[in-house]
Amino acid sequence: EAEIADLNGQLERLEQAKARKARAERARSKPVEHDVCPWELLIGKTYYITETSQVASVPHAATGPFAERRGELGNLLGDAKQLAVSLAGMGHTANGLEFQSAFVKFDPLSGVDGDFHFLDGSGRGRPRGTHALSAKRVFSVPITVTTEMAPMSRKRGGGGGALIHMVMPLAGRLEKLDFFLDVFREVQRKDSNVFLTVVYFGTDGLDDARLLARKKMMKLNTDRPLLRILQKDGQFSRGVGLQYGTKSTMRWPSSLKQEDALLFFIDVDIMFDSGTLLRCRILSERGKRVYYPMVFGQYNPDIAFRDAEEPPPLSGRVGHNYTSGFWRAFGFGMACIHYSDFIANGGFDLKIKGWGAEDVMLYRSFLSQHKVAVVRAVDRSLFHIFHEKVCDRTLSVDQRRMCLGTRGVSEGSHEQLAYVLQG
Numbered sequence: 001e002a003e004i005a006d007l008n009g010q011l012e013r014l015e016q017a018k019a020r021k022a023r024a025e026r027a028r029s030k031p032v033e034h035d036v037c038p039w040e041l042l043i044g045k046t047y048y049i050t051e052t053s054q055v056a057s058v059p060h061a062a063t064g065p066f067a068e069r070r071g072e073l074g075n076l077l078g079d080a081k082q083l084a085v086s087l088a089g090m091g092h093t094a095n096g097l098e099f100q101s102a103f104v105k106f107d108p109l110s111g112v113d114g115d116f117h118f119l120d121g122s123g124r125g126r127p128r129g130t131h132a133l134s135a136k137r138v139f140s141v142p143i144t145v146t147t148e149m150a151p152m153s154r155k156r157g158g159g160g161g162a163l164i165h166m167v168m169p170l171a172g173r174l175e176k177l178d179f180f181l182d183v184f185r186e187v188q189r190k191d192s193n194v195f196l197t198v199v200y201f202g203t204d205g206l207d208d209a210r211l212l213a214r215k216k217m218m219k220l221n222t223d224r225p226l227l228r229i230l231q232k233d234g235q236f237s238r239g240v241g242l243q244y245g246t247k248s249t250m251r252w253p254s255s256l257k258q259e260d261a262l263l264f265f266i267d268v269d270i271m272f273d274s275g276t277l278l279r280c281r282i283l284s285e286r287g288k289r290v291y292y293p294m295v296f297g298q299y300n301p302d303i304a305f306r307d308a309e310e311p312p313p314l315s316g317r318v319g320h321n322y323t324s325g326f327w328r329a330f331g332f333g334m335a336c337i338h339y340s341d342f343i344a345n346g347g348f349d350l351k352i353k354g355w356g357a358e359d360v361m362l363y364r365s366f367l368s369q370h371k372v373a374v375v376r377a378v379d380r381s382l383f384h385i386f387h388e389k390v391c392d393r394t395l396s397v398d399q400r401r402m403c404l405g406t407r408g409v410s411e412g413s414h415e416q417l418a419y420v421l422q423g
Contacts, residue, residue: 015111015138015139015140016138018110018138018139037105037106037107037108038105039103039104039105040103040104040105040106041101041102041103041104042073042077042101042102042103042104043100043101044099044101047073073102073104073112073114075137076104076112076114076135076137077099077102077114077116079135079137080102080114080116080133080135081097081099081116081118083133083135084097084116084118084131084133085097097118097119097120097131098118098119099116099117099118099119100117100118100119100130101116101117102114102115102116102117103115110136110138110139111136111137111138111139112136112137113134113135113136114134114135114136114137115132115133115134116132116133116134116135117130117131117132117133118130118131118132118133161193161277161278161281162193162262162281163193163194163195163261163262164193164194164195164262164263164264164277164280164281164336165194165195165197165261165262165263165264166184166194166195166196166197166263166264166265166266167197167199167241167242167245167246167263167264167265167266168180168196168197168198168199168241168245168265168266168267168268169198169199169201169236169237169238169240169241169242169245169267170198170199170200170201170209170241170268171200171201171202171236172204172205173268174205174208174209174212176268176269176385176387177198177209177212177213177268178212178216179314179385180268180269180270181212181213181216181217182216183271183272183273184196184216184227185216185217185219185220186273187272187273187274187277188220188226189220190273190274191274191277191278192222192224193277194264194277195225195226195227196226196227196228197227197228197230197245197248198213198227198228198229198230198245199230199232199241199242199244199245200229200230200231200232201232201233201234201235201236201237201241202231202232202233202236203231206229206231209229210229213227213229230244230245230248232244235353237350237352237353237358238267238333238358238359239348239349239350239352239358239359239362240348240350242265242348242358243347243348243350246263246339246342246347260286260338260339260340261338261339262280262281262284262336262337262338262339263335263336263337263338263339263342264277264280264334264335264336265333265334265335265336265337266334267333267334267384269384269385269387270295270334270382270383270384270385271314271318271381271382271383271385272381272382272383273381275380275381276293276379276381276382279291279293279377279379280293280336281336283336283375283377284336284337284338284375285338286338286340286341287338287340287341287371287372288372288373289372289373289374289375290335290336290337290338290341290366290372290373290374290375291335291336291337291375291377292332292334292335292336292363292374292375292376292377293334293335293336293377293378293379293382294327294328294329294331294376294377294378294379294382295327295328295331295333295334295379295382295383295384296320296325296326296327296328296378296380296382296383296384297325297326297327297328297331297383297384297386297410298317298324298325298383298384298385298386299323299324299325299326299386299410299411299412299413299416300386300410300411300412301317301386303411303412303416303417303420304323304324304325304412304416306416306419306420314385317383318383320380322413323413323416325383325384326409326413327378328384330402330405330406331359331384331406332359332360332362332363333359334379334382335359335362335363341371341372344371345362345365345366345369345371345372346365347362348361348362349361349362352399357396357398357399357402386410389403389406389407389410391403391404391407
């Protein structure tokens with residue numbers, strides 16, 4: 001026991017030194033207004049935060065990406081309550097202290113700070129007062145969990161991992177397909193372990209799409225199959241298209257058949273590179289993890305580059321800054337998933353028609369079933385090319401709300417839109 005107490009003491013002193021060093025480093029740097037970590041507010045069971053992004057610009061109860069943060073807050077709150085009881089002295093119990101509110105700060109350099117306020121209800125029918133307590137959960141030293149080395153191919157242009165099956169639904173939009181195939185061809189030069197399946201709805205433009213694909217792929221001078229275009233009848237539905245392309249495994253060329261294929265769901269208005277494919281392989285693992293990359297959405301070039309003589313070409317709009325675009329935290333359409341995990345999870349909800357919602361439902365399904373971990377991360381090489389969005393009134397209420405919301409935040413930053421409104 002003495003040895004354990006000594007180790008705990010050493011760890012505590014190490015964490016205190018680390019926190020002092022972090023504060024000193026911040027003090028030496030030239031301060032700017034955004035250096036301050038904002039305090040967040042918890043009242044009762046409602047957790048309010050302030051987000052500076054356009055998606056969530058007002059305080060709101062934390063859900064979704066803030067669920068883990070709230071879980072950490074719950075642990076700290078429990079510890080704070082027990083500590084308040086011990087400090088309050090005789091006659092106090094945890095049931096006698098009613099939580100009122102807390103201010104919490106998540107500092108990425110040091111840990112979690114909390115100022116907690118409890119109402120003391122142990123005074124026989126009337127409150128005796130309030131207890132204020134400050135607590136801190138300091139980040140500990142890093143611990144090695146696992147190490148792994150994956151062999152990389154030395155063959156030039158041969159790629160460096162498992163074959164990726166990209167699946168893309170499409171209806172018309174041949175100009176976009178033209179640009180996408182240029183991107184796909186350039187990626188093929190660096191990483192040939194990728195195959196594209198396009199599920200084309202209807203027949204209008206189908207022959208032109210197939211002719212365009214043949215011309216683009218001929219320039220690679222290879223006999224290997226690189227892509228295929230499957231025809232699908234009926235009204236366009238992204239979920240239906242992706243599911244159809246995924247389940248048509250028997251029509252994959254024999255040289256590409258695998259026991260369990262790695263799928264990459266993608267759209268025609270997405271730019272990517274070989275780095276995206278590398279992260280797709282690394283961050284998705286059969287039976288363990290699925291990868292949901294966050295895409296950087298480009299603003300309307302007519303607004304983002306309104307002061308330029310003309311917008312730069314698409315290849316020149318790949319920077320990450322607040323004037324060119326934003327991280328599409330609300331989008332879950334791009335995903336790297338193994339076929340067996342996709343099937344085990346039930347696939348897409350095929351009752352959803354038209355634009356939107358199918359990706360969110362699949363994402364939520366993975367979260368709720370707890371069979372595989374969901375890796376959600378920004379991907380520096382994934383860009384959503386701006387295009388005019390039409391939100392059809394025949395969409396469901398939820399789908400149209402999502403469509404209009406996406407349309408609104410994709411036009412430009414608040415500052416840029418203000419200039420447009422002011423003329």
